């Protein structure tokens with residue numbers, strides 16, 4: 001390369017950072033993938049080259065997450081937001097109600113969409129705490145007639161994360177894992193459906209992954225659009241229509257990269273350490289605070305506020321100048337938010353902590 005690139009530590013909640021190694025590999029393969037003479041973007045999704053890319057990505061994801069054979073892995077579009085509708089359309093299966101845990105902004109969206117298709121029982125609601133807490137496992141009880149239970153293991157905006165998987169017995173458990181998938185090992189067999197938009201912790205925007213237990217596939221609500229039927233995608237290897245081919249390819253490179261790094265157990269160790277360093281920096285300074293109950297703090301999204309909010313703009317400006325980008329909090333909560341997904345190097349968190357300490361010294 002004739003020129004070098006300056007990469008910042010990008011704390012965006014999504015689309016978020018991708019591993020530099022993955023981007024470099026994509027650059028190398030950009031004009032000519034593996035001697036094909038084509039960019040992956042230019043390939044037929046039905047050609048043997050692309051099919052090999054797609055199959056490897058799925059196999060690597062199965063290995064990474066230890067996905068049991070009786071689950072389908074679907075590579076879809078429409079984002080997690082489309083899953084808010086696709087879940088009830090496919091999982092009601094003759095029933096008329098479902099249980100939802102309302103623990104934040106994204107739960108609210110899932111609930112609102114669910115209500116278009118069924119009776120939604122809100123079996124836990126933490127809105128009263130401004131979504132800074134989560135229910136204990138012992139506080140949850142599920143409705144006998146619920147077709148499924150839906151929850152959001154990590155709420156990206158308020159920064160709360162469940163430390164346990166709700167035990168719903170025979171009722172299928174559905175998880176919107178958009179902002180925590182691949183951050184640590186998870187027992188897939190505890191879930192009916194896991195879904196995630198790719199742009200947080202998987203790959204580029206445009207791809208949505210759904211991991212669906214096979215027995216939940218095949219019965220949809222009357223009027224369900226073909227594209228919203230899990231069965232159509234399962235039966236066609238996620239190639240009923242043209243899939244988001246390039247995003248799927250990059251996701252595959254990320255899976256390969258994570259396997260080479262030691263898989264999700266290794267990621268969990270690093271992620272836990274990164275989060276701890278940042279929360280320690282916040283808790284140990286009177287200058288910063290995080291409102292979330294310490295036992296449900298997210299490893300992935302860390303909101304924090306400055307004691308003096310008049311310094312917010314200066315903080316953001318100086319951070320940007322120090323190569324620490326996209327730290328503004330969500331517009332609904334203000335303050336700051338550092339999203340520290342897998343691709344955020346530990347050195348990025350160290351740099352943020354150093355910056356925060358220095359900023360507090362100069363302005364405190």
Ligand SMILES: *Cc1c(COP(=O)(O)O)cnc(C)c1O
Pocket residue numbers: 014078079080081082106152154155156176177178179197198200
């Ligand atoms: C970002 C996000 C969404 C929305 O995802 P889209 O792919 O934009 O539809 C939903 N749920 C959670 C938990 C998210 O973090």
